Amino acid sequence: MRNIRLYGQFIRVAVLGKVQYKADFLVGIVSVLILNAVNLSLIGILVYNFNTLGNWNIWDLLFLYSFWMLSRGIYGVFFWHLSDLEEMIVSGTFDAYLVRPASPFLQFIGKDISYTGVGDFLVGVLGFILAAAQIGLHWHIGQWVYFAICVLSGALIQVAINWIGASLCFWTTRSNAAMYITERFTVLMQQYPVNIFGRYFQIFVTCFLPVAFINYYPSVVLLGKAAEVQLWQYGAPVVAFLLLAIAAFIWSKGVKRYAGTGN
Amino acid sequence: MLSGILQPTSGSVTVNGIRPFDQRMENARQIGVVFGQKTQLWWDVPLIESYRLLKEIYRIDSDTYQKNLDRYVPMLGLEEVINKPVRQMSLGQRVKSDICAALLHDPKILFLDEPTIGVDVVSKKYLHDFISEVNREKGTTVLLTTHDMGDIEKLCSRVVVIDSGHLMYDGDLESMVQKFGSVRSLMIEFEEPVGDFHVENAQLTKSEGSRKWFSFQRDEATPMELLRSIGDKFPIKDIEIIEPDIEGIVRNLYESK
Amino acid sequence: MRASNGISLRTGAAFLRNEFYNMSIYRVSFWLNFIYTFLMMYSVGYVWRALYAANPSVAGVPLPQMISYAVLGVALEAILHPRNGPQRYIMEQVRKGTIEMDIMKPIDFQFYMLAKNMGGISVRFLFLVLPSLIAAFFLFSLELPSLPAFLGFLCSLVFSVIVSFFLNFILGLLSMVTMNIRNINWGYNALLRFFSGQMVPLWIFPSALGVISDILPFRCIYSIPMSIYIGNYAGLDMLGALGIQFAWILVLWLASRLLMKRVFTRVMIQGG
Numbered sequence: 001m002r003n004i005r006l007y008g009q010f011i012r013v014a015v016l017g018k019v020q021y022k023a024d025f026l027v028g029i030v031s032v033l034i035l036n037a038v039n040l041s042l043i044g045i046l047v048y049n050f051n052t053l054g055n056w057n058i059w060d061l062l063f064l065y066s067f068w069m070l071s072r073g074i075y076g077v078f079f080w081h082l083s084d085l086e087e088m089i090v091s092g093t094f095d096a097y098l099v100r101p102a103s104p105f106l107q108f109i110g111k112d113i114s115y116t117g118v119g120d121f122l123v124g125v126l127g128f129i130l131a132a133a134q135i136g137l138h139w140h141i142g143q144w145v146y147f148a149i150c151v152l153s154g155a156l157i158q159v160a161i162n163w164i165g166a167s168l169c170f171w172t173t174r175s176n177a178a179m180y181i182t183e184r185f186t187v188l189m190q191q192y193p194v195n196i197f198g199r200y201f202q203i204f205v206t207c208f209l210p211v212a213f214i215n216y217y218p219s220v221v222l223l224g225k226a227a228e229v230q231l232w233q234y235g236a237p238v239v240a241f242l243l244l245a246i247a248a249f250i251w252s253k254g255v256k257r258y259a260g261t262g263n
Numbered sequence: 264m265l266s267g268i269l270q271p272t273s274g275s276v277t278v279n280g281i282r283p284f285d286q287r288m289e290n291a292r293q294i295g296v297v298f299g300q301k302t303q304l305w306w307d308v309p310l311i312e313s314y315r316l317l318k319e320i321y322r323i324d325s326d327t328y329q330k331n332l333d334r335y336v337p338m339l340g341l342e343e344v345i346n347k348p349v350r351q352m353s354l355g356q357r358v359k360s361d362i363c364a365a366l367l368h369d370p371k372i373l374f375l376d377e378p379t380i381g382v383d384v385v386s387k388k389y390l391h392d393f394i395s396e397v398n399r400e401k402g403t404t405v406l407l408t409t410h411d412m413g414d415i416e417k418l419c420s421r422v423v424v425i426d427s428g429h430l431m432y433d434g435d436l437e438s439m440v441q442k443f444g445s446v447r448s449l450m451i452e453f454e455e456p457v458g459d460f461h462v463e464n465a466q467l468t469k470s471e472g473s474r475k476w477f478s479f480q481r482d483e484a485t486p487m488e489l490l491r492s493i494g495d496k497f498p499i500k501d502i503e504i505i506e507p508d509i510e511g512i513v514r515n516l517y518e519s520k
Numbered sequence: 521m522r523a524s525n526g527i528s529l530r531t532g533a534a535f536l537r538n539e540f541y542n543m544s545i546y547r548v549s550f551w552l553n554f555i556y557t558f559l560m561m562y563s564v565g566y567v568w569r570a571l572y573a574a575n576p577s578v579a580g581v582p583l584p585q586m587i588s589y590a591v592l593g594v595a596l597e598a599i600l601h602p603r604n605g606p607q608r609y610i611m612e613q614v615r616k617g618t619i620e621m622d623i624m625k626p627i628d629f630q631f632y633m634l635a636k637n638m639g640g641i642s643v644r645f646l647f648l649v650l651p652s653l654i655a656a657f658f659l660f661s662l663e664l665p666s667l668p669a670f671l672g673f674l675c676s677l678v679f680s681v682i683v684s685f686f687l688n689f690i691l692g693l694l695s696m697v698t699m700n701i702r703n704i705n706w707g708y709n710a711l712l713r714f715f716s717g718q719m720v721p722l723w724i725f726p727s728a729l730g731v732i733s734d735i736l737p738f739r740c741i742y743s744i745p746m747s748i749y750i751g752n753y754a755g756l757d758m759l760g761a762l763g764i765q766f767a768w769i770l771v772l773w774l775a776s777r778l779l780m781k782r783v784f785t786r787v788m789i790q791g792g
Contacts, residue, residue, distance in 0.1 A: 005319075009315075009319050013312055016307075016308045017306070027703040038710040038713060041729075042713075046720060050572075050574055053571055068711070096296075099296045101320065115314065181555065181556040188560065201562075201566070
């Protein structure tokens with residue numbers, strides 16, 4: 001499809017632009033590695049002292065964390081710049097997209113690429129290999145396929161959430177502050193098994209801000225962490241699909257509104 | 264609204280028969296837009312890469328693309344920056360690059376939004392000549408929004424003045440200046456300072472050292488007549504004819520309604 | 521009495537008032553901050569309860585104290601997190617290319633930054649930290665300290681704010697001479713989070729890491745005041761801890777003055 005080809009061209013130019021800053025690339029990767037090392041070390045120290053968190057041991061937690069990193073990495077590389085929308089609306093540079101014969105959303109997501117996602121993905125891969133080895137995972141092909149689908153779904157859920165958050169700028173002009181808070185909150189949630197938190201929290205991160213489907217429920221399913229795995233806990237791909245549909249809807253409404261209010 | 268960004272709250276808009284907001288894609292293909300203050304080009308990559316990307320977006324066929332590139336790049340003097348990233352260009356070069364970008368797909372209409380703000384005098388003249396040329400050669404309609412009288416004088420055959428949605432004036436430039444820019448100014452620098460004096464058909468508005476400023480009505484006196492009558496009495500060293508500026512003319516326009 | 525480099529109580533107070541006014545304008549971000557703080561205070565309580573359920577006596581302090589420690593760490597973030605430090609302003613000026621204007625003002629640059637920062641911190645303390653602490657007491661199991669612990673805590677908190685300022689200021693100075701500052705920021709924030717004891721208390725660190733955390737200044741920012749609050753440092757120990765903070769203040773003050781001189785010389789020569 002033409003749009004895919006166009007997107008490919010956009011990404012090519014974005015990479016071309018980024019490659020110029022070689023020093024940034026290295027420092028960026030290193031700082032992401034440090035950040036994740038810190039996160040993992042903190043969890044590690046806790047478990048070193050306490051042995052388990054609920055019925056999750058250190059390797060289970062590493063699995064959980066790596067799962068998150070894999071999907072976050074994919075999201076980060078291609079969609080990190082969603083928060084740029086606020087600035088583009090405020091300064092009016094978003095208009096340039098509306099004047100060209102191409103989808104504004106395509107142009108927007110094609111405008112940049114981020115290498116910090118590469119660092120996250122790397123951490124995810126390493127962590128997964130280590131955890132899988134220590135836990136002694138032996139999956140059949142079905143589980144591997146489900147795993148891959150859930151990683152992708154996790155990425156798409158993060159895309160959808162941030163897409164919705166960015167689109168709010170069409171109504172409130174500024175939404176980055178709120179998104180930042182949401183991000184910091186969910187970052188905590190992703191690192192721990194959701195079932196240690198109170199009932200209301202669990203409902204919140206399952207039904208309203210479904211970040212639990214990014215890594216927790218797939219991990220429960222794949223590691224067999226619940227005595228009886230419920231059917232809905234398999235639903236990460238469904239959640240991703242629904243959330244994306246909602247996000248696309250909100251975006252298109254937002255663009256219409258942008259045009260109607262004489263920004 | 265003409266570029267399809269905004270939707271009219273009432274009434275309708277058509278551009279070349281196309282309704283811009285409802286048929287956004289179609290309209291986008293026939294227009295080119297240059298926002299004077301913000302570039303549409305990609306910041307960190309060589310200019311030619313931005314053009315290649317635009318070729319994809321506008322689906323320009325290779326022949327047209329190459330032809331326009333070969334024509335406009337030398338015309339705008341962009342050979343030296345064609346491989347440079349936009350962030351390394353001066354403002355003048357950037358505006359030229361943006362204009363070239365807007366013309367690659369042979370748009371029927373070119374929107375220029377304050378294109379000469381902050382641009383140096385030499386580049387400005389360059390741009391004026393270029394735009395006139397394009398308009399003449401390709402028949403491209405150029406819609407210019409500007410506060411710069413120089414832009415208007417050099418380029419515009421038709422002037423439309425709009426205030427808060429009301430049409431104040433629609434006609435050619437000369438008539439507008441005749442009607443609403445009737446007061447001109449003549450600055451005379453004398454060999455030596457002279458005292459204030461009265462001149463027929465003109466009014467002394469300012470006196471500073473050996474310079475005096477006289478204002479006069481366009482249809483009541485010509486600069487030559489004034490110079491002759493003044494020069495007879497006092498030796499003149501230097502003069503300047505000051506035309507009414509666009510703000511003044513528009514002000515007169517408003518006041519007259 | 522006004523010194524020739526502009527340092528005076530009056531000037532300081534003027535900046536304070538200015539920042540006060542500036543900050544009160546951003547109401548939306550304040551409410552967002554509240555929501556975030558509440559959610560976090562709520563969450564950390566659960567994490568610690570889950571941990572203690574399996575092993576109640578490993579961490580060396582009883583659960584209520586541990587939860588108080590954790591909740592305190594969240595509440596204090598509003599004034600101790602680097603993102604509210606002077607380097608944010610400095611980096612913005614560097615990015616816009618207008619840092620020379622600030623350097624050339626007829627006032628000592630560091631004092632200028634200090635006054636601005638303290639203004640912001642005062643506002644945040646009054647409008648964010650204090651309400652959070654009150655909420656934490658009623659809703660999130662924050663325990664009240666003994667009187668000596670409380671007084672020690674207040675003194676320690678002032679020290680930690682000052683240490684935090686100097687560290688952030690040095691970071692700001694570095695941003696004037698390097699292009700990579702955004703990523704350096706990230707790395708620094710991460711290290712701070714780790715070695716400051718905000719999330720995970722330093723006394724349960726395995727010995728090698730514990731030694732490292734002892735010699736770094738980051739413990740002055742969260743760990744020492746919070747430990748004093750929950751009673752981990754009492755009597756002579758408390759004085760010792762306050763002493764450590766004070767020593768770091770002196771060291772960092774000296775380091776920042778020297779660095780400032782060198783950075784300014786370089787900026788003036790190279791034009792930023």
